[in-house]
Amino acid sequence: MRIGLDSEKSSVSIRMRTLFGLKEVAKVGVNVEEEVVKKAVEALASAMRDDPSSLVKHEAAYVLGQTENPLAVKYLEGTLSDIGEDPMVRHEAAEALGAIASPDCVEILERYGSDEEQVVRETVEIALMRIAQKSGEKELTTTEHPIYKSVDPAPALNESDGVEKYREMLLNRKLPLYDRYRGMFSLRNLSSTDPRAVQALCEGFVDNSALFKHELAYVLGQVQSPDSVKALSKVLFDQNEHEMVRHEAAEALGSIGTRETNEILAGFLKDKADVVRESCEVALDITEYNQSDQLNYADTISR
Ligand SMILES: [Fe+2]
Ligand SMILES: [Fe+2]
Structure with a gap:
């Protein structure tokens, strides 16, 4: 475990894989000794704080959220409060607090509702709405889906004939981001039956x-449809696009994993932006991993 997270000894891809392994141990409800769970949470927290790569840091924050383990709250608070930290990492810490949704998370998140960084502000807005809805209604249980196991920032709706309605929700910029996200996850859930x-x-x-665009790329990575390769590569090719969006598009292409996506990704292994370059390396690793007989890890990659 230690070696897997050691940036001097392990590549970014190995460190990312190690994080996913730790998630399985740190997750709430697993049958593992308390002391071991605590150690796994601590290892994830130190990767989030100390890894030299923002990509690995933000992935560690994402994984901490996916564990839904309240032991992670104090570490996530530390990262969110660090205004010198990469906004992508702080965003992921805020989203993770929304996923854990314990009572203290609300008070922490509320402090960052007017943060200088748009991606942090918007994440806080969505996370607070998720927690409010979760405590008020049972509706959040609709996030459970047989294919997509991720803990999502907004619950999908479940009308089997709702594509038009969800498209309208997704594209309507007058709606709160939380509702647009609901449209997005609802479309994801229908994507296997309706192109x-x-x-x-x-x-x-x-x-x-x-934030919205990076989430879209994440969702398309979960869907793994070759029909989205054109749109995702356009994002990756656009040097003026926010690097958080380009990073997510690269990983989504890796999840789709065709000869075409391999060629596209290989072309960005020397990209100027560290997070994009590293994402392409990880994306090619995702393709390789999914094509070997190992478990598919589309759901484990962060948004
Ligand atoms: Fe994200
Ligand atoms: Fe991400």
Whole structure:
């Protein structure tokens, strides 16, 4: 475990894989000794704080959220409060607090509702709405899906004929981001039976919010449809796009994993932005991993 997270000895891809392994131990409800769970949470927290790569740091924050383990709250608070930290990492810490959703998370998140960074502000807004809804209603249970196991920032709705309605929710910039996210996750859930859902998701890339676009790329990575390769590569090729969005597009292409995506990703292994370059390396590793007989880890990659 130690070696897996040691940046001097292990590549970014190995460190990312190690984080996913730790998630299985740190997750709430697993049958593992308390002391071991605590150690796994601490190892994730030190990767989030000390790894030299923002990509690994933000992934560690994401994994801490996916564990839904309240032991992670104090560490996530530390990262969110560090204004010198990469906004992508702080965003992921805020989102993780929304996923854990213990009572103290609300008070912490509320302090960052007017943060200088748009991606942090928007994440806080969505996370607080998720927690409010979770404590008020049972509706959040609809996030459980047989294919997509991630803990999502907003629950999907479940109308089997709702593609048009969800597309409208997704693209309507007058709606709160939380509702647009609900449209997004609802489209994701319909994507295996209705190709119009993938098309609608791809339409969303014309938007002002980097957060919204990075989430779209994440969702398309979960869907793994070759129909989204064109839209995702357009994002990756756009040097003016926010690097958080380009990073997510690269990893989504890795999850789709065709010869075409391999070629595209290989072309960005020397990208100027560290987070994009490293994401392409990880994306090619995802493809390789998914194509070997190992478990598919589309759901484990962070948003
Ligand atoms: Fe994210
Ligand atoms: Fe990400």
